[in-house]
Amino acid sequence: MPASKRVAVVGVGTMGSQVAWRLAARGAEVVGYDRFAPGHDRGAAGGETRIFRSAHFEDSRYVPLLKHADVLWDELQRETGRELRRLTGCLLMGPTAHHQMATVLRSVAEHDLDHEVLDADRLARRFPQYRVEDGDAVVLDRRAGFIRPELTVQTAARRAEELGATIHRYTPVREITKTGGGVAVRTDEGSERFDAVVVTVGPWVNDLLPDLPWEVEVRRLVSAWYVPTTPDAWFGPERPAFIRTAPTHCYGLPSPDGVSVKLGLSRTLHRLVDDPNRLERTVQPAELDTFNEIIGRHLPDLHPDPVRLSVFMEGYTESSRPLVGPLPDDENVVLLAGFSGHGFKLSPAMGDIAADLALDGGSARPIDFISTTNRTEA
Numbered sequence: 001m002p003a004s005k006r007v008a009v010v011g012v013g014t015m016g017s018q019v020a021w022r023l024a025a026r027g028a029e030v031v032g033y034d035r036f037a038p039g040h041d042r043g044a045a046g047g048e049t050r051i052f053r054s055a056h057f058e059d060s061r062y063v064p065l066l067k068h069a070d071v072l073w074d075e076l077q078r079e080t081g082r083e084l085r086r087l088t089g090c091l092l093m094g095p096t097a098h099h100q101m102a103t104v105l106r107s108v109a110e111h112d113l114d115h116e117v118l119d120a121d122r123l124a125r126r127f128p129q130y131r132v133e134d135g136d137a138v139v140l141d142r143r144a145g146f147i148r149p150e151l152t153v154q155t156a157a158r159r160a161e162e163l164g165a166t167i168h169r170y171t172p173v174r175e176i177t178k179t180g181g182g183v184a185v186r187t188d189e190g191s192e193r194f195d196a197v198v199v200t201v202g203p204w205v206n207d208l209l210p211d212l213p214w215e216v217e218v219r220r221l222v223s224a225w226y227v228p229t230t231p232d233a234w235f236g237p238e239r240p241a242f243i244r245t246a247p248t249h250c251y252g253l254p255s256p257d258g259v260s261v262k263l264g265l266s267r268t269l270h271r272l273v274d275d276p277n278r279l280e281r282t283v284q285p286a287e288l289d290t291f292n293e294i295i296g297r298h299l300p301d302l303h304p305d306p307v308r309l310s311v312f313m314e315g316y317t318e319s320s321r322p323l324v325g326p327l328p329d330d331e332n333v334v335l336l337a338g339f340s341g342h343g344f345k346l347s348p349a350m351g352d353i354a355a356d357l358a359l360d361g362g363s364a365r366p367i368d369f370i371s372t373t374n375r376t377e378a
């Protein structure tokens with residue numbers, strides 16, 4: 001495929017900024033469109049941190065993709081001189097009998113990941129801020145830590161522009177249609193023709209592609225920040241993020257500024273969003289009940305009055321596996337959608353894979369389990 005292939009990237013957020021970077025790095029002519037501007041906090045990105053981890057709870061088939069992403073995280077940092085990710089570790093904890101803990105233990109062993117298994121005594125000595133329960137397992141994933149989402153999206157988009165990409169800000173795409181051998185992208189300013197289009201509109205996927213054959217549920221996620229009473233425990237030399245599988249799936253990250261700890265909950269606790277353009281951003285006191293239960297049970301040294309609350313959106317598929325690949329009725333339209341609460345860490349790898357798909361029509365990466373090709377369920 002000629003390097004001068006013209007490719008549109010619709011949605012320059014988490015995935016789109018990485019797609020634009022990887023396409024521009026390969027010499028493609030890239031035109032990005034975003035309804036806002038790269039780095040905004042109205043979709044799935046924002047809220048100052050995202051967890052990066054190498055071990056996977058859900059499915060160990062993600063591990064090779066995480067290794068690919070890991071290399072590209074370092075590459076983007078090296079090319080831009082920005083600290084986008086800091087490897088502070090991540091504690092994965094939950095009942096030993098829980099299937100997700102079994103997947104973690106299997107994936108660290110199978111893929112030879114840098115990790116430690118901690119018993120309750122060692123956890124209490126090293127990380128006294130956590131209270132575990134009898135029968136819990138704790139794994140410290142050492143090739144893990146936090147990513148800065150706003151900085152990452154802006155940095156990847158800027159790097160793409162340095163490499164020749166054009167990004168149209170505050171320019172929502174209204175329609176994508178097939179043309180003879182290519183694709184037309186329509187905005188309020190007119191239509192442009194491309195050889196291929198990568199669609200990365202995140203929670204707006206049903207808006208732009210209402211006839212998608214797979215279901216993507218858009219949900220509203222609340223992030224809540226709490227101040228610890230013993231900051232030294234949270235912000236010492238070891239300051240891992242954590243994920244707990246059960247009884248309530250939740251996660252948290254010490255904030256980079258060393259003041260507060262951000263907490264978040266799992267999919268089932270997030271309300272559905274009817275219209276992504278009218279996201280309810282006010283958090284009602286009752287929505288904090290689950291956070292309070294988690295603090296009382298597992299994180300007793302966090303003061304239960306939040307100092308910050310923010311609301312985001314994310315697209316979820318039924319299986320939680322994203323949709324990556326061409327649309328069934330147009331091989332020149334590559335979709336990346338439905339990252340189901342775990343896409344940020346993968347985003348540079350997804351950008352690279354989308355570039356394979358848009359430029360070469362296929363990818364040698366192990367993506368069968370997330371591919372749109374021959375997919376019968378979401």
Ligand SMILES: Cc1cc2nc3c(=O)[nH]c(=O)nc-3n(C[C@H](O)[C@H](O)[C@H](O)COP(=O)(O)OP(=O)(O)OC[C@H]3O[C@@H](n4cnc5c(N)ncnc54)[C@H](O)[C@@H]3O)c2cc1C
Nearest residue numbers: 011013014015034035043044051173202204339343344345
């Ligand atoms: C609160 C929260 C916490 C999370 N925590 C983690 C975590 O710790 N680790 C992890 O790996 N993942 C995490 N995730 C998941 C991860 O953030 C998402 O999977 C990822 O951000 C999805 O990226 P996206 O590109 O699909 O969507 P977005 O980043 O929202 O990008 C979509 C872009 O498309 C643009 N757009 C929409 N419609 C149009 C249009 N018609 N024309 C032009 N542009 C358009 C939007 O403006 C936006 O910029 C979390 C998600 C949330 C919400």
